[in-house]
Amino acid sequence: MKIRGILLLIGCVFLGVVGANATQWGALHDYVDESTPANTGKKYLLRKVLNGESLSVGLLRDSAYAEEHYDELSRMIAKFYDDWFFNAAEWIEKSGREDEFADILPILREGIRVRISEEGNDVNFTFTTLKDVQWKCGSSYSGGCLDLKSPIFHIYLPYNISFLQKIISLGRDNKQRLSRHEIGHTLGLSDQYVTARSINSDPVYGSTEKRKAVMGSAKNLTCDDAEGIINLIDITRNKCRGGDRGWKTICPKSKEYYICGMSAGKGPYRIKISEDNGAVILNTYEKGKKVSSTVYPFATPQGDVDWEETPAVETLKSDVFGRPVKERGPKGEIIYYSYLWDRVERLSVQNNHAIDYVAQLRYTSKIHTGEMEKYKERFFGQRGVVCLLKMYVYHKGGYRGDYREGVNKPKVLRYIKRVYNRRRQLLEDVYEEPTQQQNGRNMSTKDIIAQGGINQRIGKQAKSAQRDRLSKKLDRWLERTLQELSR
Ligand SMILES: [Zn+2]
Structure with a gap:
């Protein structure tokens, strides 16, 4: 989809986004390359960490703050990278299920090693004025952003947030929260607030429950962020925790269930339009793994047709939320649905051809x-x-x-x-x-x-x-x- 491509160049934190519907986990849309599993997470920093390498992080000096605060900021960045791992270890310990996560606990407890210098090879941070941040991020509403376009990631964050901006964000935003959030992006996690999650999340990997996370608008790392890191590690290593049966959430009050990093609550279908717009690709998943991929070229009748969608006469399959995932049309058409947060896709197929494909956001x-x-x-x-x-x-x-x-x-x-x-x-x-x-x-x-x-x-x-x-x-x-x- 074009909109995804365009809007994804920069992962932003917006000031003042109401985050009651934040959700806990989603990988960035380009994190997984299904055709080449070995490339999973190639662009992002978690893979490097899992390979035992330390991250080369740059902190650029800026006149927005006094010289003596430079060391303070370096310590903060190093600590926040560690925190992403420490937080996951703590929630595993709190759940009392250490055995189940024995393969990753030692790594998580060690934290993330970073080497901070004035110019990094993996990611660079600039703390500057809010005005400069908004100019760099290309939006007067942005509280900070990560530039994913440059070969080395660059994060722009405000050193200070004005009183007005504090009010707009309900007192939530400051450089600490914004840093934690952007660091999550560098590892490979997607936004979890309503206005961005449909666009920059991987359609397969993500949760279905509405909860709170720093990748949404929570102030501090939560249990949901912990599950995000666990799942991100698993998909990066191509590992299915708990085998085909998956694993149950470690978070209190959650009903989430994961199979190979995929929320068990998600329906089995993912739909996309082919590069040349001539066909629709239907991918089917079972227990978190892709089991088939079918290409349906569009039926292209010579005459004019009514601009009506294929109606459904019977539901053949529903997901855990009771939403239809497979239906039958009046002429034997089969209709498939795919859900990604606020995005719904619908494909109807007849005689091995796509009749219509609809995406709604x-x-x-x-x-x-x-x-x-x-x-x-x-x-x-x-x-x-x-x-x-x-x-x-x-x-x-x-x-x-x-x-x-x-x-x-x-x-x-x-x-x-x-x-x-x-x-x-x-x-x-x-x-x-x-x-x-x-x-x-x-x-x-x-x-x-x-x-x-x-x-x-x-x-x-x-x-x-x-x-x-x-x-x-x-x-x-x-x-x-x-x-x-x-x-
Ligand atoms: Zn973001």
Whole structure:
């Protein structure tokens, strides 16, 4: 998914995120490479620690604090790396189940060895002013971030947080909490607060319960963070603790159960669109392990189809929360579901072909800027190609719908965009049809945009029956989707 790719470049801690629904564990989306298990966690620092290496950590000097505080900050970073391991050891000891974790307890009790210098080879820290942090992190709402793009991780954190920011974060945020959180990212853990977990968590590895963690918005490391580290160690070593039967949570009041790092409460299916948008890949898991992977090319009927999803007439399988994971449609279609926090994916299949694929997301990390709040996309076959419908519902009201025809082709054949404000007035009306002959040659979308050709706004639109029909169809789909998303 493109949105994942874009938003994941930086793992942020946002100031003022309400974290009542924090959950305990999830690996970052690119932590596991299923096709090459040996590459699991390759980019992240936990693997190095498990190999017995110490981490080379850089602490850059900054004018935001006095020289004498440099040593204090170095000690803090070293301590917080240790704490991630010590916390896990303590919770295992508290549970009285030391035997079950005898393989990792000695490692956890030893902590994480770090060598701190003015420039590190694994990760660098900059403590600076909040203003500089927000500039570096590219968001005026960010309390700190980890830059995963550079070859060496770089963490930007505020040395001091203003009184106002303290109020916004309900007194929760300070450099200590933010450091613990970002250190968790460098090890390979994903965010666990509502607005980010659907986007940067691995779809397979993560828990299902809503609890508290530093990877959410808890102030200190919790039992849930301890389970995160245990599971992360296990998947990095490709180990199934407790064998096929898995292991029960060590956390008080939790009902979580893990099998090979995967929450037993998760349904058996994970769905993704192929790179070229021409097919859907359905992966099936049993006891935490992938047992099959099936590719369903999209059925691409020649004519127009209704923009309706395959309805379900019978539930064939449900998950522990009673949500459907497999259903049957009226014409014998089989419908599969995959859940990742606030993201729901649905695939319907018939005659070994994908009929439609839908992904729905209720939150994204842009909620803070008032941009996107809910999102839906739908892939389906029509006019001999794969088409894509998208809808964004904005936090401050208003919505946007896109239609793309031929997303499985090198160039999209037709593109429509309709933007409405909160009073449902049409603000933007874009139509591109790049295949028309002009000046004796085929025009690309780019050419047309460059010439200001068909890409027009309200008031100057070219009359076209096709355009009119498709725009109306898109509007009807948007109306239906808006109702569906507001339920
Ligand atoms: Zn984060």
